[in-house]
Structure formats: structure tokens, C-alpha cells
Amino acid sequence: MDWGALQTILGGVNKHSTSIGKIWLTVLFIFRIMILVVAAENVWGDEQDDFICNTLQPGCKNVCYDHFFPISHIRLWALQLIFVSTPALLVAMHVAYRRHEKKRQFRKGDQKCEYKDIEEIRRQRFRIEGSLWWTYTSSIFCRLVFEAVFMYAFYFMYDGFRMPRLMKCDAWPCPNVVDCFVSRPTEKTVFTIFMIAVSSICILLNVAELCYLLTKFFLRRSRKAGNPKHHPNHENKEETKQNEMNELISDSCQNPVIGFSS
Amino acid sequence: MSWRFLCDLLSGVNKYSTGIGRVWVAVVFIFRLLVYVVAAENIWKYEHDEFECNIKQPGCENVCFDHFFPVSHVRLWALQLIMVSTPSLLVVFHVAYRENREKHHNRRLYRSPGEIDGGLLCTYLISLILKTGFEIVFLVLFYKLYNGFKVPHLVKCDMRPCPNTVDCYISKPTEKMIFLYFLVATSCLCIVLNLSELSYLIFKYSIKCYLKRHIKRCQ
Numbered sequence: 001m002d003w004g005a006l007q008t009i010l011g012g013v014n015k016h017s018t019s020i021g022k023i024w025l026t027v028l029f030i031f032r033i034m035i036l037v038v039a040a041e042n043v044w045g046d047e048q049d050d051f052i053c054n055t056l057q058p059g060c061k062n063v064c065y066d067h068f069f070p071i072s073h074i075r076l077w078a079l080q081l082i083f084v085s086t087p088a089l090l091v092a093m094h095v096a097y098r099r100h101e102k103k104r105q106f107r108k109g110d111q112k113c114e115y116k117d118i119e120e121i122r123r124q125r126f127r128i129e130g131s132l133w134w135t136y137t138s139s140i141f142c143r144l145v146f147e148a149v150f151m152y153a154f155y156f157m158y159d160g161f162r163m164p165r166l167m168k169c170d171a172w173p174c175p176n177v178v179d180c181f182v183s184r185p186t187e188k189t190v191f192t193i194f195m196i197a198v199s200s201i202c203i204l205l206n207v208a209e210l211c212y213l214l215t216k217f218f219l220r221r222s223r224k225a226g227n228p229k230h231h232p233n234h235e236n237k238e239e240t241k242q243n244e245m246n247e248l249i250s251d252s253c254q255n256p257v258i259g260f261s262s
Numbered sequence: 263m264s265w266r267f268l269c270d271l272l273s274g275v276n277k278y279s280t281g282i283g284r285v286w287v288a289v290v291f292i293f294r295l296l297v298y299v300v301a302a303e304n305i306w307k308y309e310h311d312e313f314e315c316n317i318k319q320p321g322c323e324n325v326c327f328d329h330f331f332p333v334s335h336v337r338l339w340a341l342q343l344i345m346v347s348t349p350s351l352l353v354v355f356h357v358a359y360r361e362n363r364e365k366h367h368n369r370r371l372y373r374s375p376g377e378i379d380g381g382l383l384c385t386y387l388i389s390l391i392l393k394t395g396f397e398i399v400f401l402v403l404f405y406k407l408y409n410g411f412k413v414p415h416l417v418k419c420d421m422r423p424c425p426n427t428v429d430c431y432i433s434k435p436t437e438k439m440i441f442l443y444f445l446v447a448t449s450c451l452c453i454v455l456n457l458s459e460l461s462y463l464i465f466k467y468s469i470k471c472y473l474k475r476h477i478k479r480c481q
Binding site for chain 2: 002003005006009041048049057058059061062063065066069070071072074075078079082085086089093096097173
């Protein structure tokens with residue numbers, strides 16, 4: 001069990017996301033999770049061992065380290081990534097629920113059910129409309145809130161995003177004000193700024209996706225209000241064309257993202 | 263052998279669960295197992311090496327660490343995850359038994375071997391009760407062993423061979439406390455989910471039984 005399992009879980013959501021959602025997922029996996037695992041964890045790996053205080057007093061180093069780093073950057077990032085990824089599961093559950101209902105209708109032999117077999121239901125990609133639109137929009141909103149909360153928590157806990165070289169500590173049992181030196185402060189600052197920058201990009205992508213969905217929603221409503229009577233065949237043909245275009249767009253977005261199987 | 267085995271087990275159980283059961287599996291996977299593997303294991307990795315006592319007496323640190331941490335938080339957490347996931351095996355075994363029976367008799371005995379009714383309903387309810395029981399037992403164990411869910415900065419130790427009362431300092435106490443509270447919160451959430459699922463199933467099948475009897479009486 002590791003980040004790969006999260007990738008498998010979220011990969012399934014990719015199919016039902018918008019194009020911006022797919023870009024967001026790519027950025028999440030490549031520029032955040034992968035960087036965390038292959039680089040950041042090694043940079044912070046020796047953080048307490050190499051945190052040195054200019055004193056021989058036993059316990060002073062432990063207490064000072066705990067005072068300046070109540071929770072390690074790495075753990076905070078890991079929690080941020082977990083919380084930010086989780087709202088996508090709401091969409092996955094909603095889609096699974098819809099599929100389950102359609103399978104039930106199909107098994108009952110409901111005439112309204114337009115599928116030829118159960119495999120078609122499994123393979124179907126649902127459009128983001130109706131209640132799924134609300135679930136999807138709520139999940140994006142939750143993501144935004146979690147990102148903002150964690151970025152603020154970071155800023156608040158560490159007084160900014162810079163890692164200082166030296167910290168002065170006078171917590172008991174340190175006998176006086178003691179100099180404590182952080183290991184690899186510059187490298188840690190670089191990675192902190194990188195992670196914050198990528199979080200900001202993800203926030204922008206989420207805001208863009210939210211605006212896109214709201215625009216689409218209002219356009220659809222105004223179109224429906226403007227055309228109360230419509231020829232069913234004509235609308236079906238238009239919808240089929242739109243579906244095909246959506247498929248083409250989603251396929252072209254999926255190709256660079258290798259390994260995210262739907 | 264690793265956590266992968268537990269993941270596969272829980273994924274297998276997912277097929278026969280209710281909606282709330284699936285939410286429970288997602289919470290266990292993401293907020294408990296994943297957090298344990300990517301964060302908690304690393305925090306407690308060097309807890310013994312970083313446990314420092316203000317004394318040069320050989321053996322004093324070892325004895326004090328053993329006295330204050332009879333079982334490490336992180337091991338207790340791992341045990342809790344395993345024990346809480348295992349009752350789901352009962353459901354898997356029961357479904358396998360049903361499928362075996364159908365194969366043996368060479369005909370359909372059940373509407374669907376994975377459908378939660380009859381004996382499988384009892385097994386499912388028992389597994390829910392066991393899961394909830396284990397969660398509560400481990401929370402109480404955590405509380406009793408460590409005097410609450412706080413991790414102190416400093417503990418005073420006077421075990422032999424320490425010559426007097428010695429100050430011993432625990433590493434990363436704040437971070438450990440944050441993750442302990444996270445563990446408690448997710449355990450409580452899982453308890454609430456299990457109890458909701460239990461109530462939902464009992465309610466659903468009571469209504470079903472009542473309606474069946476009502477229809478029979480009308481006939």
C-alpha cells in the first residue's frame with residue numbers, strides 16, 4: 001500500500017473528468033506525489049539526525065526540534081495530498097451508484113434501458129450533468145478549500161516558506177539560548193517553494209475548472225429557456241456529435257498520461 | 263507479505279458490501295492505511311534511537327524506554343488495522359461456502375450467492391459488531407497504556423539501573439500527538455460508519471420481514 005494505490009483509485013475517476021480535471025490529475029501525480037516520493041522524502045530523511053544544537057545537554061536537541069517543527073513539512077504535504085485527492089472519490093462513488101442503478105434496470109428488463117449488455121454499462125462514460133454536475137462541482141470546491149487551508153497552515157506554522165539555517169532555542173532543559181542548525185536549509189527552501197508553486201497551479205486549475213463548469217451550466221440553461229420546443233432527432237444528432245467530440249478531446253488528453261487506465 | 267495483502271482482501275470484500283460498507287473501505291484505505299504507510303511509519307521509525315535520557319548509566323535508557331513504551335504506538339496502530347479488517351473475511355468465506363454449495367449440488371440454491379440475505383445477513387451483522395468491538399477495544403487500550411492520547415516531551419524515570427530519577431526526552435512528541443489524534447478521529451469515524459451500517463441493515467430487513475408477513479396475512 002503506497003501512493004501507487006491512490007493512483008489506481010484516482011485513475012478510474014479520470015474517465016469522467018473534464019479536460020482541465022485530467023490536467024489537474026496529471027499535475028498532482030507527476031509534480032506533487034512523484035516529487036514527494038523521489039526527492040522530497042530524501043531531502044527531509046535525515047532531518048532530526050542532522051539537526052544539531054550547540055550544547056551537550058541531553059534532551060535539548062529533542063525539545064528544540066519539536067518546538068520548531070511541530071509537524072514535519074513532508075508529513076504535512078502527505079496529508080495535503082491525501083485530503084486534496086479524496087473529493088474526487090465522491091465523483092467515483094456517484095458514477096458507481098449510477099452504473100449500479102442502470103445495471104439493476106437492465107437486469108429487470110426495463111424497456112427504458114437502452115443498453116445492449118452489461119459490458120456497455122461498465123464502459124459507458126457519463127456526462128457531467130444533473131446530480132453528477134453538483135457532485136463534481138462540490139468535489140472541486142472541497143479541493144480548493146483543502147488546498148487553501150493547508151497552504152495557510154504551512155505559512156502560519158513556519159512563518160513563511162523559507163527554511164532558516166540557524167534557530168535560537170531556549171526551551172527547557174537547554175541551559176541558555178542555544179544555536180541549533182537545520183540540515184540542508186537551502187535545498188529544503190527550494191523544494192518548499194516548488195511545492196507551494198505547484199499547489200498554486202493546482203488551485204488555479206481548480207478555479208478554471210469551476211468557472212468552466214458554471215459557464216457550461218448557465219449556457220445550457222439559457223439554451224433550454226430559449227428553445228422550449230426542439231426536434232428530438234435533431235437534438236439527438238447534435239448530442240451524438242458533442243459526445244464524439246468529447247471522446248476525441250478526452251482521448252487526446254489521456255494519451256500523454258500513460259498508465260492512468262480508466 | 264505486506265499491506266498489499268490487506269488491500270486485496272478489502273477490495274474483495276467491497277463486492278459484497280453495502281454503500282456504507284464501501285465508504286468504510288475507502289476510509290480505511292485512504293485515511294488509515296495510506297496515512298500509516300506514508301507518514302506514521304516514518305515518524306516512529308527511530309523512536310528508540312532518538313529517545314534520550316539525561317544520564318550516562320548504561321542500560322538506563324533501554325529500561326526507561328521499555329517501561330514507558332511497552333508496545334510502540336505504531337505497532338498498536340498496525341495491529342488495530344489488521345484486527346479491524348479481518349472480520350470482513352467471515353463474509354468472504356460465507357459467500358465462498360455458498361458458491362461451493364451451488365457447485366456441489368449443481369443447481370441454483372440462492373438468488374445470488376453475494377446477496378445479503380438469510381445466513382449471509384447474520385454473518386455480515388456479526389462482522390460489523392466484531393469490527394466495532396475491535397475498534398473500541400484498541401481505543402481503550404491506547405488510552406489505558408499511554409494515559410490518554412497525549413505524548414509528553416519529558417518523562418521521569420527511576421527504574422533500575424538508573425541511579426536516581428532521570429529526565430528522559432521523547433523525540434517529535436507534537437508530531438506524534440497530532441497523528442495519534444488523527445488515528446482516534448478516523449477510528450471514531452469508522453465506528454460511526456459501522457453502527458450506521460448495522461442500523462441500516464437491521465431497519466431494512468425488519469421492514470422487509472414486516473411487509474412479507476403483512477402480504478401473507480392479507481392473502
